[in-house]
Amino acid sequence: MNIVNTVAPISIDNLKKFFTDKSTFYVIDYKNSTIKGTKLLTYLSNLDIPCDINFDGCTKEECYDMIKDYMHASMIVNIKSLELTVISLLMQLKGIIKKYDEDFLNSNIDIIKHWVTRIDSLTLYNMLIIGDEEFKEFIEAHESDDTDSLVGVNFVSLIKHPEMYELYQTIDQSAVINYTKYFNEYMFKGKNLYSYWANENNPMFLLTFSIASGNLSSDEYNKAKSQTIEELENVASVQ
Secondary structure (H helix, E strand, O other), X not given: OEEEEEOOOOOHXXXXXXXXXXXXXXXXXXXXXXOOHHHHHHHHHHHOOOEXXXXXXXXXXXXXXXXXXXXXXXXXXXXXXXHHHHHHHHHHHOOOOOOOOHHHHHHOHHHHHHHHHHHHHHHHHHHHOOOOHHHHHHHHOOOEXXXXXXXXXHHHHHOOOHHHHHHXXXXXXXXXXXXXXXXXXXXXOOEOOHHHHOOOOOHHHHHHHHHHOOOOOHHHHHHHHHHHHHHHOOOOOOO
């Protein structure tokens, strides 16, 4: 991997490196960048290059402001440091860990709950893609929401991380929602939700793939899913 440490905006010479070497990975020095917050997220989303953000030297307030901007963002951007931070934040809301200032948690509780509801509701989506009539009836028994709002859209960016599935240690099943457009339309940078959900780090999808392939019955699926969630309780939390 060719790592390029840079500020944002990235110079033309540094950008050219990606087009001549696809292994190029950019690490953005947030402290010394001239574009920050939502503007930086939009800039990186439009570039669509492999990158992460280095927050060394930043104050806690600068970091918290960026987390807040990321959680409200309506454009998909792949930033591992922010993705793992938000997973930890959601885990704190669920009482799994305690890492962040309660004042920050409380002042941003609405957007944090917004993310939690969408993450928890992916359990319904996992049943939907099986196509079993029994599961369809269960899904339709839940509240339906046809929102197409992209605020907080980066919940789909968490799906690739094994750490995200620790969030399923606790789910308020009565609060999950059947998001009809999120679940069925191509509204994630031209992709559908399945493009994100179907990955090797997703234990729920792997179970779903087994039942769709005829290797598991519905009853066996439900039992295996329960065992998978219980096993997540023994996984070490994000540090």
